[in-house]
Amino acid sequence: MQFPSPLFIMARNSISVWEYAMEDVLQLTKDQLDALRELGNIGSGNAATALAQFLNRKIDMDVPMAKILPLDQVSGLVGGPEQQVMGIFLKVMGQLSGRFILLIPTNTAVKLLQALMPGFEVATPGKFGDMETSCMREIGNILAGSFLNALSVLTRVPMLNSLPSMAIDMAGALLDTVISDMAAVSDHVLMIETSFVESQENLRIHIFLLPDPASLDRLLEILGVK
DSSP, X not given: OOOOSOOOOOOBOEEEXXXXXXXXXXXXXHHHHHHHHHHXXXXXXXXXXXXHHHHTXXXXXXXXXXXXXXXXXGGGXXXXXXXXXXXXEEEXXXXXXXXEEEEEEHHHHHHHHHHXXXXXXXXXXXXXXXXXXXXXXXXXXXXXXXXXXXXXXXXXXXEEEOOOEEEEEEHHHHHHHHHGGGGGTOSEEEEEEEOEEESSSOOXXXXXXXXXXXXXXHHHHHTTOO
């Protein structure tokens, strides 16, 4: 599996991540972390609302937390490096650029599709057909668009997402492919984590937003905490 080298629902543990140079990440102040956490809270809240409307189900969201993690520990957030997941990847484009990733455990992906396409016989993740693939990409597109729209309103800076790419592999392999280029700049990420809880079933989706370094710098400036 390969994501493009340039540069994710009704669930528990929906996560947003900002990456920057290690020496700067480790020196972020409490006010800066709080501002970024609130940014993730607003984006995730908008995505949760879109998801609830899309599924016609109630989605609750916990208060997010901001923390800094080594790159090699990120896969632990989705069950470990050997956890099989579906990855949906989008570029963030505009004056604030970066990457947007959805990591969805494969059993959750199947349940999502069964909820969205009642009566349709959903294949196993490794054998998804065009219908299943198109549906999951559209979910990624809706969540990314809702998340970024909320950030655009808050920052008054337009942000757009590319068409999504999708792959199924172990979490460690997927993340290694997407963030391998960051290791040359930093071995840490700034992570803003929140949780979506869907009461009917235990469904999980993990959301990662990784702005380019210059975009994080501008975000802090726009939020008044640079």
